[in-house]
Amino acid sequence: MVVTRQAYVGIDVGGTKVLAGIVDHFGRVQRTSRRTTPGRRVESRHVEDALTEALAEVTEGLPVAGVGLAAAGFVDATGERVMFAPHLPWLDEPVRARLEDRWGVPVVLENDATAAAHAEATYGAGRHANDVIMVTMGTGIGGGIILERRIHRGRNGMAGEFGHMQVVPDGIPCECGGHGCWEQYSSGNALVRYARSRIGSQPTVLEELCSGRPADLTGPMVNAAAEDGDLVAQEAFRQVGEWLGVGLANLVAAFDPECLVVGGGVSAAGDRLLVPARTALTHSLVAAGQRTVPAILPAQLGPEAGLVGASDLVRRRVAASTISPRRWLRKTPVAKGLRARAKASGGTANRAADRRESR
Numbered sequence: 001m002v003v004t005r006q007a008y009v010g011i012d013v014g015g016t017k018v019l020a021g022i023v024d025h026f027g028r029v030q031r032t033s034r035r036t037t038p039g040r041r042v043e044s045r046h047v048e049d050a051l052t053e054a055l056a057e058v059t060e061g062l063p064v065a066g067v068g069l070a071a072a073g074f075v076d077a078t079g080e081r082v083m084f085a086p087h088l089p090w091l092d093e094p095v096r097a098r099l100e101d102r103w104g105v106p107v108v109l110e111n112d113a114t115a116a117a118h119a120e121a122t123y124g125a126g127r128h129a130n131d132v133i134m135v136t137m138g139t140g141i142g143g144g145i146i147l148e149r150r151i152h153r154g155r156n157g158m159a160g161e162f163g164h165m166q167v168v169p170d171g172i173p174c175e176c177g178g179h180g181c182w183e184q185y186s187s188g189n190a191l192v193r194y195a196r197s198r199i200g201s202q203p204t205v206l207e208e209l210c211s212g213r214p215a216d217l218t219g220p221m222v223n224a225a226a227e228d229g230d231l232v233a234q235e236a237f238r239q240v241g242e243w244l245g246v247g248l249a250n251l252v253a254a255f256d257p258e259c260l261v262v263g264g265g266v267s268a269a270g271d272r273l274l275v276p277a278r279t280a281l282t283h284s285l286v287a288a289g290q291r292t293v294p295a296i297l298p299a300q301l302g303p304e305a306g307l308v309g310a311s312d313l314v315r316r317r318v319a320a321s322t323i324s325p326r327r328w329l330r331k332t333p334v335a336k337g338l339r340a341r342a343k344a345s346g347g348t349a350n351r352a353a354d355r356r357e358s359r
């Protein structure tokens, strides 16, 4: 077995920060570097400069075997282009090939939520399952689909945009243009919206935490208040958790997976979110008595899941393209010479060469 001392790197390209990490073949992050994302209203090359700086810093002169990019945007089904990214300047651009040319190493491009799902299904909460649906709860809801241990991207590369499944006809308007999307009821934004709506009508420490300005209320404030036993904050989590379970029931109806993994910033609330979600899932699920209800598991890899998944994807790409020892035996001049000599003498070496050939 060949031991390589080359680094496989994952880079998570988010709306606010770029996080690069060297990842070993157990999915462990060895070290990281970060940069601020230059924003949307700059030229693409400024974002690519930031990625290049983060890559150079994290590898510190180590030879690089490959780089996986987990991008917060729509990536086409072939993994070549970023079609659109709400917080990045990339618009239908061949990001993968351009960075591969610039860096001179293999580059793989994947949507960040899909990369995180791949990481959780490979090294994290879903590693014992074949079919894993991951839901990422941040300000909105993202997701990834792993079926038979393979990423399902869909025709346009847009599969897994669970946040925009409609759960309430004519419900709350969504930035996508629709109404009643799941993420309007179960997400960081939904949590804060509910908590804000109660300030002033019910006694709550949230009022103090936001200094009497509901507009300044944040998710971490609601989490801190819930931890301190504030009833309004706890009710906010219960509501968001129940809606989480309702949406997950739809995903189970569609995919019948072995497990559901919930990650993202809001999932740090743990059981405060997941207990009401499990109850709602069981109540909302079709034929719940006649089936094994999948477990709702907290994600295990944290905010580094995207870069871990992307680095694993490029590691696999490189491994698949490397000539295997068996093929080497068939193809190389030395092996051909051995076979020719064995053929001429007609002895046991010939049969040995044949055996090699037939593998």
Ligand SMILES: [Zn+2]
Pocket: 163, 164, 174, 175, 176, 177, 178, 179, 181
């Ligand atoms: Zn929507």
